[in-house]
Amino acid sequence: MTTRSATMIEKNRPFSPFEFMVAWRYLRARREEAFISVIAALTLTGIAIGVATLIVVTSVMNGFRAELLDKILGLNGHFTVFPIEEQFEDYNDVVLRMEEVDGVTSVVAFAEGQALASGVGQSTGVSVRGMALSDIQKLPSLPNAAILGGFDGWDDSRGVAIGIRLAQKLGVSIGDPVTIITPDGVVTPFGTTPQIRSYPVTVIFELGMVEFDSFFVFMPLQQGQDYYQLYRDVLKDGQEPLPLDATDEQIDAAYERIYRVSALEVFLDDPDATTAMRDPLQLVAGRPMIFTDWQRRNETFFSALQVERVVMFVILSMIVLVAVFNIISSLVMLVKEKNADIAVLRTIGATRASIMRIFCMTGTAIGVAGTLIGLVVGLVVAANAENLRAWISDTIGIALFPPEVFFLSELPSKTDPVEVTFVVAMALILSFLASLYPAWRAAQYDPVEALRYG
Structure with a gap:
């Protein structure tokens, strides 16, 4: 068994099947690692909620702006022209x-x-x-x-x-x-x-x-x-x-x-x-004529809408950021739990780079799974935003997004593929970056010390 593992490590390459196998074993829950698994599950859930929330909110705000623009320019022109003199x-x-x-x-x-x-x-x-x-x-x-x-x-x-x-x-x-x-x-x-x-x-x-x-x-x-x-x-x-x-x-x-x-x-x-x-x-x-364009007529309104959109995106991004930080804590605890395993892997020939890639894949996998779940949930909710609003309003008996306040009689939603791609890329990059420090710490373990005190 040891000889076979050593052979696999000697012939391994970056992200080899051996590294994937070890990373997958560390992701599976075992009874003695239940607490670590719970933290990993909560981290995955947090990333999924953050990504889904970002997609839904940006879609609704895009739809809100597009619908308002369509309604405003459906009755008022792009220019209003007044005579002079x-x-x-x-x-x-x-x-x-x-x-x-x-x-x-x-x-x-x-x-x-x-x-x-x-x-x-x-x-x-x-x-x-x-x-x-x-x-x-x-x-x-x-x-x-x-x-x-x-x-x-x-x-x-x-x-x-x-x-x-x-x-x-x-x-x-x-x-x-x-x-x-x-x-x-x-x-x-x-x-x-x-x-x-x-x-x-x-x-x-x-x-x-x-x-x-x-x-x-x-x-x-x-x-x-x-x-x-x-x-x-x-x-x-x-x-x-x-x-x-x-x-x-x-x-x-x-x-x-x-x-x-x-x-x-x-x-x-x-x-x-x-x-x-x-x-x-x-x-x-x-x-002589006075030309007033739609952007100037509605400058304050659309500027406020744009500022609100940016601020909401930044605030909701914190949800993803907090969830990503949980990757660090869960991986640090996993590294502490697996210090003896790390020592054995180093003893049979695993390099520091190989150990680092194993734990990077473990942390990144949590981020990838959470991001994909959040992507699916976000797209489904964004596509059915008005139906969900109507159902929740009927269930609790309270008007959500009343038209007297939000100008529109329905809750619009318009998903922008570029923004969705940006949200997904941001979550994946943050997940990868959060995995680097615990993976680097794991790669620094001295196998002799780990076996002596592990």
Whole structure:
């Protein structure tokens, strides 16, 4: 037996079958080494939990950012363009010129203002946006978000579209009237009177983002222009001024109404190309314009999200780090327990490098097993994050991730293969590094001293 072992050691090479065999024997639990085996199992579990937690948290935060970005840019453009100095009456020409620029997907015009919406005994502040059907169909999210009613015949409907949460707050449904109130009404000798009008609800939509579903009211473009008085009446060409006693029919026939809009939304092929696209769009606009991109509008929010993501990753990495440190303690105890075995191996010809590789493989195997288990568990949980959230919420009766706080009605998850690879590589490298010191200590044992006092 001794001769055979010596032959195996003499012919061994780095990570030889002999070293794998000894490392595997040290990993198997025996009755007298139960305490060491328990520590190794707890270490493996800790690494698995840490890796799984990192994968789940990064996936949820990636999904959260991607979903928010998709919702925000599904209704608001990559650029919001406001006119300077002159009233925005030539918006149709500007839209056509901008849509011809390479990299521009679409451009939509809208009339917007703030108002108070009232339903059945409830009132709330809203943003009222007038848009033509042709522009609504250019939006990525809104056309397919209708859950009650529809946008057919929208321009002539004289109704409004509201979000599902706003409809619930106001207590209205399809066909019910919603009263829109704005303080900027008709100017009279006694001051400005509020503008109060009622519109039937023709569409109820659900975009999946609480802010949009509870704050926006859409109406046909001309209806919004009339409501916010975004127009001016001018005499038609060749028309003589009317007498003071002219009838309403004469006034309507003599004057032409010229409409304007509040701003434009510009949608790009590449959301990150705003810097490169700003100058070409400004050039074709043909007039001074203010361009506000989505990154600037949401800079604080997405910066805070990025900081939170990095901080969470660092904090959760500590779980893996603590578990990896347990590899050191379990291997140190294993080395103390196996000092006599080490002496025998050295006596029959095992080199210090061979002993070091044996214990490195033992510690690294714990890390590899824990990492693989954590990888599988993390990917499964990340893929079913929303189902698990709903099940836990129903089980304990408490709303986890309430949409009023987290903006989204569902818990999103998006697994990034690069980040998963980084997490796995980090766990494996830390496991290997944690095995080096105990393995080096084992290789330094003097076989004579170990046999004398072992």
